[in-house]
Amino acid sequence: MTAGAAVPLAALDLRPAPGAAPPGRMLLAQTATEIRLTLRRGESVLLTLIIPLALLFFFDGVGALPADAGRPIDFLVPGLLALAIMSTAFTGQAIATGFERSYGVLKLLGASPLPRWVLLAGKTLAVLAVEVLQVLLLLIAGGLLGWHPHGSFGWVVLLLVLGTVAFSGLGLLMAGTLRAEATLAAANGVYLVLLMLGGIVFPLSNLPGWAEAIAKVLPTAALAGGLRSVLRDGSGVPAADLGILAAWAVVSLTLAARTFRWE
Amino acid sequence: MAEVLAVEIEGLVKTYRRRSAPPVTAVGGLSFQVPTGSVTALLGPNGAGKTTTVEICEGFRRADSGVVRVLGLDPARCGTALHPRVGVMLQAGGVYPGARAGEMLRLVAAHHRDPLDPDALLGRLGLVDAARTVYRRLSGGQRQRLALAIAVIGRPDLVFLDEPTAGLDVQARRATWELIEELRTSGVTVLLTTHAMDEAERLSDQVVIVDHGRVVAAGSPAELTHGGAEGQLRFRAPGGLDVDRLLLALPDGTVAREMPLGHYLIAGEVDPQLLAAVTAWCASNGVMAQDLRVEQRSLEDVFVELTGSELRP
Numbered sequence: 001m002t003a004g005a006a007v008p009l010a011a012l013d014l015r016p017a018p019g020a021a022p023p024g025r026m027l028l029a030q031t032a033t034e035i036r037l038t039l040r041r042g043e044s045v046l047l048t049l050i051i052p053l054a055l056l057f058f059f060d061g062v063g064a065l066p067a068d069a070g071r072p073i074d075f076l077v078p079g080l081l082a083l084a085i086m087s088t089a090f091t092g093q094a095i096a097t098g099f100e101r102s103y104g105v106l107k108l109l110g111a112s113p114l115p116r117w118v119l120l121a122g123k124t125l126a127v128l129a130v131e132v133l134q135v136l137l138l139l140i141a142g143g144l145l146g147w148h149p150h151g152s153f154g155w156v157v158l159l160l161v162l163g164t165v166a167f168s169g170l171g172l173l174m175a176g177t178l179r180a181e182a183t184l185a186a187a188n189g190v191y192l193v194l195l196m197l198g199g200i201v202f203p204l205s206n207l208p209g210w211a212e213a214i215a216k217v218l219p220t221a222a223l224a225g226g227l228r229s230v231l232r233d234g235s236g237v238p239a240a241d242l243g244i245l246a247a248w249a250v251v252s253l254t255l256a257a258r259t260f261r262w263e
Numbered sequence: 264m265a266e267v268l269a270v271e272i273e274g275l276v277k278t279y280r281r282r283s284a285p286p287v288t289a290v291g292g293l294s295f296q297v298p299t300g301s302v303t304a305l306l307g308p309n310g311a312g313k314t315t316t317v318e319i320c321e322g323f324r325r326a327d328s329g330v331v332r333v334l335g336l337d338p339a340r341c342g343t344a345l346h347p348r349v350g351v352m353l354q355a356g357g358v359y360p361g362a363r364a365g366e367m368l369r370l371v372a373a374h375h376r377d378p379l380d381p382d383a384l385l386g387r388l389g390l391v392d393a394a395r396t397v398y399r400r401l402s403g404g405q406r407q408r409l410a411l412a413i414a415v416i417g418r419p420d421l422v423f424l425d426e427p428t429a430g431l432d433v434q435a436r437r438a439t440w441e442l443i444e445e446l447r448t449s450g451v452t453v454l455l456t457t458h459a460m461d462e463a464e465r466l467s468d469q470v471v472i473v474d475h476g477r478v479v480a481a482g483s484p485a486e487l488t489h490g491g492a493e494g495q496l497r498f499r500a501p502g503g504l505d506v507d508r509l510l511l512a513l514p515d516g517t518v519a520r521e522m523p524l525g526h527y528l529i530a531g532e533v534d535p536q537l538l539a540a541v542t543a544w545c546a547s548n549g550v551m552a553q554d555l556r557v558e559q560r561s562l563e564d565v566f567v568e569l570t571g572s573e574l575r576p
Contacts, residue, residue, distance in 0.1 A: 012383055014449035017418040018348040019376030029373035037361050103398075104356030108413070111321055113347040113374045 020113035030114070030122025035129050037096070044092045047191075048134055052084045053141055059201045060145050070232065077142040077149075078227035079200035082163065084134040086198075086220055089127050089164045091191045094171035097123070098183030101175060106262045127164060135160070151230035155238060159230070162245040163223040169252025170219070176260030194220040199228075219248045266335045269421050269452035270297035270320060275329035277315050277476075289315040291476035292329070297469070302443065302453040304463035306562075307473035308570055313456040314354060316473070317423050320454070321351050334421060347375065350414035350422035354429075357410060358398040364409050365394030368416060375417035384412050388438055404431045411439060415446065422446065424455040428462060440466060460563040464488075470562065474570040488560045494533035495564070496541060498555040499526055504548075512544040513537065533557050 020026075038044050056076055059065070065072045100106055109119055139149075149156075174190075175183050195201075197211065198220030204212045215221045226241030277290040290312040297303045305313045318324045319331055322338040322345065331338060336345055358367045365385060372378035385394050388408040393401055401409065407430065414422050427443070428436045443466055446453055457463055463470045464484045472480040472487070480487060502524040510519050517531030529541060538557070545552045558564075 012379055012387060012445070014379070014415065014418065014446050014451060016348075016420040016449075016451055017377040018420055020347040021374050021376050026374050029370050033359070033362065033366065033370050036366070037359055040361055099360055103358065103360050104353055105359050107323065108351065108353055108357030111323070111342075111346060111349070111351040112371060113417070115343075 023115065023118055026114055026118045027122055027125070030118060031125040031129070034122055034126030038092065038126060038130055041096070044096070048084065048088045048092055048130060049137060051087065052080045052134065053137060055083070055201055056080050056138065056141055056145070065202060073142060073145050073147040074232040075203070075228065076201065077138060077147050078231045079198070079224045081135060081138055081160070081227055082198065082220055082224035083195060083200050084138060085131060085160060085163045085223060086167050086194060087191065088130050088134065089167035090171040091187045092130075092171075093123065093127060093168060094174045094187040095184050097172060097175035098178065098180040098187075101262065102180035110262050124164075124168065127168065131160070131164065149231045150234035152236075155230045155236075156227060159223060159226045159238065159242065159245070162242060162249060163219065166219045166223075166245050166248035166252060169249055169256050172260060173252050173256040176256055194218060197221065199224045217244055219245055222248075266299055268296050268332070269299045269301075269334060270303075270454060271330070271332040272296070272316070272320075273330040275316065275319065275331060276327045277312075277319060277324065278327055289476055290319075293473065293476060293478055294329075295471045295478055295481055297452060297454050299452050300447070300450050301468040302447050302455070302466050303469045303471060304467040305454065305456045305471050305473055306458065306460070306463045306566065307456075308458060311473045311570075312476035313473055314425055315476075317425055317454065317456055321349070321423055347417065348420045350417060350419035352410045352414035352422065352424045352427060354425040355406075357413065358406070360399045361397055363395050363397050364390055364401060364405070367398065367409065368412055371413050372416050377418060378416050379418060381412075381416065384416060387442065388412055389435065404435050407431055408435060408439065411442065415442070415451075419451065421452040421454070424453065426456055426458075428457070428459065436462075460561065460566060464562045472566060472569055479569045480565065484562055487565050488562055495528060495530040495558050495560055496533055496538065496555070497526065497528055497558060498541075498552040500545065500550050500552050501525060504550060509541070509544055513540050530560070 038048075059076055060072050063072055065075055097106075106119075110116070171187070174186060178186060197204075197207070197215040197218060199215065200220065204215050204221060204225075207215060216225075222241040222244035226238035226245070229235040229238050229241070273294050275290050275293040276288070278286050278288045280286045293312065293316060295303075305316065307313050315324065319326050320333050320338055322342050325339050333345060334348055338345055362370070365381065368381040368385065372381050382391075382394075385391050388411065390405060390408055390412065393405045393409075396405075398406065398409075407427065411424065411427055414424060424443070428439050431439060440462070443453055443455070447468075455466070468483060469481065470484055470487055471478055502521070504521065504527065506519045506521055506527070510517065513519070513529070514531065514537065517529060517537065519527065519529045521527050529537070531537065542552065542555070
């Protein structure tokens, strides 16, 4: 249809026929929309897909790790899986949700038949879908670089899920309380700090003692450390790391639920 | 729909408390009713309390006191029951900044059981060419029309439209008006806010004029424009005529005033006798009346009369 052509006016039956859609249909629509919007944002693709891969190839290539850390690729893949989870569940989600709040999206959806749990579940499923893509890309890239995983698949999944919950809680806590512009700055700032203090591309033992002590209880280091202990060292239950992530998840989600403002 | 009244507001009060400034009473004891199936316009100057009132009806804000019933329910408590039945058009925003217009409308359609066809609605509102444009890049008028489409897509019983035509060009305004008229004939109740007199006059069954958080007048456009005075007479003459003495020469119930200096307004039952009485009084006082004309009161006259003519912040 050309811009100048008269648009035929289809008859609209405006007579009231109100009703909510089944929750399953709403959830599907929300999730699909959230995934499409995430993959359409250039900065979000850069942050979630490109940066972790670029860091993997770069640090594997330059060999910047200390000799006692083992093969660089065995150190890097678990760390960059943790970074990928953080970038999607925390940074990307905080920024997107902050702008949705400032654009009144959450306000308007709050007045639609969409229940809040479907809205949040849609966001969570979209985060998980992007994470699956990220993990696949990192595993393929790792494989190309000669990486072999060890340990139990189940513990890895549990770590990734618990990490996602903890980072989502932190992201929503930030997005629900700060202005959108402040969230944008803070989420990127925290991302950078946690990238450096997270044991992602170099070991925590390289840090000064006091910084190492703090870094160990941060969620990024717990996720990276836990993944590394399973995938590189083939350890059993990464109990301490799971405990730290669970604590962050409980605290951040509780605070987010209490303080989140929808407009 | 069983209720005779779609919206019932009685003694509504809402005060905003601010950290570093005195509290502001946005709505101070407002009462009005919206009959089911009617179009009601809340008309008032900026800051009159229109948006606050509508947002309380939508469940976004809580009333400090007073009774609000929307479709017979309390909007602060019965969101789940009301949301499917009530369409909401916000004054601004409400759309994912990165979502395309058509994509957003289809998303909201998916929240409803039996929605309108999104493409047909886009066509009706002249948004076909904008359907693939992301919200951030839509013009102000396109955003307004998308917000209207979102409000009606779910085939609601009742829609709240907050300034539906603010900033629209003539064609878009006509398309919006036609849709609102069609909503009315389809049995949808509409409560809209506006400060456009012609819009209120053309669309509404009932106009509620609000100022300083109170209702100053309510009625059909015809009742409001004909109420009190059948018409009015204006003329220019030298400033400072004795209006009280002029009134003595006119029938009871006539009002006259000078505003601004040298401009005279006489309101009452304007008939040939009144016209003759005014010109006779002028002649006997040696006054040359110029630009004498007889006017019907427009809704704008009623509005300015009731709300004053000073500018609002």
